[in-house]
Amino acid sequence: MKIVTWNVNSLKVRLPHVLSWLAEHQPDVLCLQETKTEDAKFPLDEIQQAGYQVQFSGQKTYNGVAILSKLPASDIQIGIPDFADEQKRVLAATINGIRIVCVYIPNGQSLDSDKYQYKLTWLTALHTWIKNELQQHSKLALLGDYNIAPEDRDVHDPAAWVGNVLVSEPERAAFKNLQQLGLRDAFRLFEQPEKIFSWWDYRMMGFRRNHGMRIDHILISPALACSACNIDKAPRKLERPSDHTPVWADVG
């Protein structure tokens, strides 16, 4: 199965990009983050006409997640169980025998912000839940915008980012804790070129200068085989792109 994660930064604005990417690549599963779309305004018809079923959990202005799939989705879970959170950041479903968990992990803003504490608390709740999910689903993929660059090689200029969110030690420790559940970073299962990123700042010609970060990830459980994982930079070159670009993996 070809599974994909893409933070689209407004599904309303990016719908043409999403539809053309689906038509070209025909993924089995596409997880979206930052749809910024209320459920009542979700573009259901357009996505169904493209040949996809879709689950979604959104809100106005911020956050919002969706899972598109060619095959039916069952056992839908919205949000992290037993974790009160008004922000729509989590959606899970079982598709073709694989537990797909789509996450939009909080950004954190800055290390001294309340939002950073929220991020760390959120990551602890995610770990507890995923540990439990793994006991029920041996084949599991945790895909999304993690807002964490796991290592310095995932940052264009590590020195410039010291002391910032996305790279702080507690965040990286939370990422490692997920790996200690047996989850593997699909991208790092393969030899990769240097300076490969999934997000670039809109400002200061970030993309043209490859001033980016690898913060969108696909973690897969031990029972899930993986034959390829890559980042598709093409959508970042389009008119009015998202600041993130798709990350995909072939798993089964």
Added chain:
DNA sequence: ATGGCTTCATAGTGAAGA
């Protein structure tokens, strides 16, 4: 240099993202 873009909600700017 704490900005630089982009989005959304809003009707001139402000919040938030990363």
